[in-house]
Amino acid sequence: MALTDDAIEKIKAMIVSGELRPGDRLPPEKELAEHLGLSRNSLREAVKALEIIRVLDVRRGDGTYVTSLEPHLLLEAISFVIDMHDDDSLLELFAVRRMLESQAAGIAAQAASDEQSRALIDEVASIDAETVTVDDLVAHDVRFHSDIVRLTGNGYLLSLVESLSSRTIRARVWRGLTEQDAVERTISEHRAIAEAIAQHDSALATSLATAHVAGIERWLRQATSA
Missing domain, CATH: 1.10.10.10 (Winged helix-like DNA-binding domain superfamily/Winged helix DNA-binding domain)
Structure with missing residues (x-):
């Protein structure tokens, strides 16, 4: 060897x-x-x-x-490892997402142009909490988080976060179906993050993104221990 x-x-x-x-x-x-x-x-x-x-x-x-x-090719092996994990690993995956995506939000706040910031705000505004389905909410959630990481300009980070994100979709659907006010809370938190990025407030964007993913971790920990 x-x-x-x-x-x-x-x-x-x-x-x-x-x-x-x-x-x-x-x-x-x-x-x-x-x-x-x-x-x-x-x-x-x-x-x-x-x-x-x-x-x-x-x-x-x-x-x-x-x-x-290209990053998506080189990170395929990581995607395979993630896919092989069971539900007990979800909390660890969300913890990794929290660490990576909070920093990505801070970088995005520094790097985003006015046009990119507006597109992020428009993405949130396109979701109506009164009529959106859980599937549409999760699709929006995936787009929103990917768009933020894309603003960092780091292709490797984007590929890694998208791999992690795809593995947590089922938990996000589960939350949307079972947690009261999950839709309104998700949209509200996304709006706050998007506005912090538009204001180029790196510290606030980082803090809001950290709290956002940590909230899902907290819900998942309670749901799996019930």
Whole structure:
């Protein structure tokens, strides 16, 4: 295993240094093994491992290429791990969301243009608490949180938060169906966060986002212990 790890590190170093770029085709196996001072066996195992985590794309009969290295590709392995967790892990997932999304809201408040801020406020205003269905509310919730993280300009953070968010949808539907005033509370909290971002108040946006996700954690903790 140590030899395979060494091979992985050497290929990674070629990518990090720019010797191999996204979309580049790797040299033939024999040539690359000699260049890196590896056995062809170790190189082959390293390529398999890097293919699994979407760093390399092995095209049968064509060659092996560096993928686009886009965040959504590289974070697929994390999505798989999240999907394999059971409901007992939901509180931990929400805790991670709280930590990441509160900071994202603070950054968004610094970075958002007037147009982007208005779009966020309009998203909240598009939801009518009197008529919205639970499914529509959850769809809005997903859009709203993704839009905030998107404002940070960090593609890796966006992909990670969206992976976490998709795993918590069932709990959000459950809350919407069972908690009194959940719809009104969600819309009100979203509106406050959006307004803090529009006012470029980073500290307030961070605090409001923290309290917002923490409220869902508190509800979930009570619901699962009942």
